[in-house]
Amino acid sequence: MSGSICPLEWRYGSTEMRRVFSRRNIVDTYIAVEAAILKGLEEAGLAPSGCWSKVESLKGTLDPAEVDRLESRIGHDIAAIAEIISNRIDEPCSRFVHLGATSYDIVDTTWALILGEALKLTRARLIEVIKLLASLVEKYRDTIVVGRTHARHALPITFGFKMANYAYELTRSLQRLRELNERVVRSKISGAVGTMAGWLKQGLIVENTASSHLGLKPHLITTQVAPRDGFAEVIADLAILASQLERLSLEVRELMRDEISEVYIDTGEVGSSAMPHKRNPSVPERVCGLSRVIRGLLVSSMENIALMHERDLTNSSSERVIIPHVFLIIDQMLLDTISILRGLRVDEVSTSRNLELTQGRIMSECIMVKLVLRKGYSRIQAHELLRKLSRESIRENKHLREILMENGLYDDEIGECFDYSKYLGNYSELIDRVLKYVREQIEVGSM
Template sequence: MAIHPIEFRYGTPEMKAVWEQEAKLQNMLKVEAALAKAEGEIGLIPKEAADEINRKASTEYVKQERVDEIERATNHDIAALMKALQEVCDDDAGEYVHYGSTSNDIIDSSQSLQLKESIEIIRAKVVKLIEVLIDLAEEHKDTVTIGRTHGQHALPTTYGMKFAIYIDELMRQLERLDLTQKHVCVGMMTGAVGTTAALGDQGYDIHMRVSEILGLNPVQISNQVVQRDNHAEFIMTLANIASTLEKMALEVRNLQRTEIMEVGEKFDPEKQVGSSTMPHKRNPITGERICGVSRVIKSYVNVALANNPLWHERDLTNSSSERIILPESAILTDYILNLSIKLFSKLDFYDENIEHNLNLSNGLIMAERFMSKLTQKGMGRQSAYALVRSCSMDAYAQDTGLREILSQQEEILKYLTQEEIDETMDPHTYLGSSTKFVDNVISRAKDVIGE
């Protein structure tokens, strides 16, 4: 019976396939095969034995059921793997399985293969999301909306700016992913305390060759394990990506509030149900799920950091938690990336509400511009600020428009005509360098993801 939501509710088939039990077994067999191949090339074991191990190091021959059966007796997963592989090898080839290595040479190197594949899947999804956001930024580069700080109306901005900020942040996440892959996706064949002593004088060459066969960079130095600051970096990078996706989803959720309703999730009125009791509801469920799942991913950062300080050359405290946090973080990050692509590919825009909200403050959002205009016309900046602030407070108190209050001030009319006052109060023309910023972000993103 399925228990964990990853089993039946969350996750994509491609990422689940990376972490399923048989895939994990196949990767461990791949490392055992690489070890035998390297040793056979150098002459540490008979080449015929190395060839036989490579032929049989596959889940076609080594079955998960048999490995599990042996592990129940040995209470050791790698000892079970060794025996199951030995059993299917012809002649005496099985005698040379795992020669000169320790369990974590197999575990960490095979795990690196899983992490590498996971990062590649996640990276492709981040690129896809960036492409979706580029389309939105280009389409809405000139869609003027109200910018909000502290939840209050601040100054005009554009939806192009909103989407370009997300693009820029996701570009940094790509850089973090690439650096993380370099650090964590490493091969290791260094033995019980990292010295390669069991492999003799050829130990270093075996270590280097195994990594080459596996397509991994060889770890520079280790004890019994690849150092867990690397794995903590992996979890922190995924948590950082999750925080970006949560930020984006949270903005959509807020903008879909009934009293704002500028953009919202696509809703199918023919099929979709918003509430079991309120027939009118159209809830931002995709955004809410992204935000909720991101909390789980971020919570694993503390566990990953705690896994770095181990006793001496290694203890076992990292192992059990990593069996949970590594696959779950990868699966859940990939999942909410899929949700984010879906969400932003099908946003609904409510243009009338965008314009309505832009003018909701009755001109108060143009106070900064008016202050700057007076300064440009010769009034001192501090004097201009004090005057416009006084007029703004009067507009609040009288519940009237700022334009009307400003137009009644003799001090202002010394510097500006009524026509200039009207022009200054237009929020659609107070956007500064927003177009340039958006264009620069889009151009850079296209250059990088097009490479």
């Protein structure tokens, strides 16, 4: 890889995703679309029968370098493809290649097919992430840990409950990615300004035949190009997914801090070249770093929506960069998240220790509620009292239980608050609700 420049060529993303966006696959898909349009021309009576299969047979035979050489001479990649195809097949079929079509009939329909492939692979990776989260939810369903808000100890939760929140969020992304098929993965076969004029009132036949052959539904109406809001939606949904994966990795990083030490990733990786003792969260950190790149590319995708009149070319160059980069990056992020979750372990000694760090003060809400419901206090009175007693606990370095005893407020009912397992609310039912949703969406998403 000594000649590589972009790390996506070798460092980030999978072989499968690189194949989807490879020059070879793009050229072959261009040929497939040209063949499908020619099949549409045949069905409409605008081209001789049997021509489309001759074009189809060229898949895998055109050297992308040959296309690039001709493009460098004539300045147009699709014109180069059409000329090479025409030169490879006999008369009379060669006369009808690309007839009535515009370059973006080929380009945008190719994008649709490639996006379909890339989204399918992305969904499969995401489903694996969600399944791993669901298994962690079950494994640690009842493992009590500190819940934190504003990075401060709040109330007890379970680690399974914590993971269920991530499973829910990521399953919502799975839904979003699946819905893209309906709005975005569509053919654009409508000619130079979208009216199909070059097909002499037979355009709907050409469009329908070609689209059906490719396994796509057509856009209902277009200009010379498919609407760019769809492309922006793809990148936006992947940016949301990237941010969710970052949130999960950030949580793992925070919980791995020596001061917290509630989780660790069971791997044999070297943490530091200088400090042998280090067990660094390098993979979660990579997820967080890559997420920033995707969010940055989202801006350019949004700017591509505003094209002039029936189209201009400002979207073309940026999309060639944005789309493969975003998919390869999210691919790496998902692979990294799978690795993280497979190795994620909870240190239950540390979680038990951390539950006691605030000397019972995390149960102040429980005590406040009991004072209101059982002892006749108003909520405001109880809140102010517990706020005062909590400060006293900190100042005197005493357990809140002891402070309550000194103030004549402790009894067996109040004492139950210090049994963390009795103040977890409806956590188990909420987990079950999420797992049911996850199972339903995975079943649909796998189709």
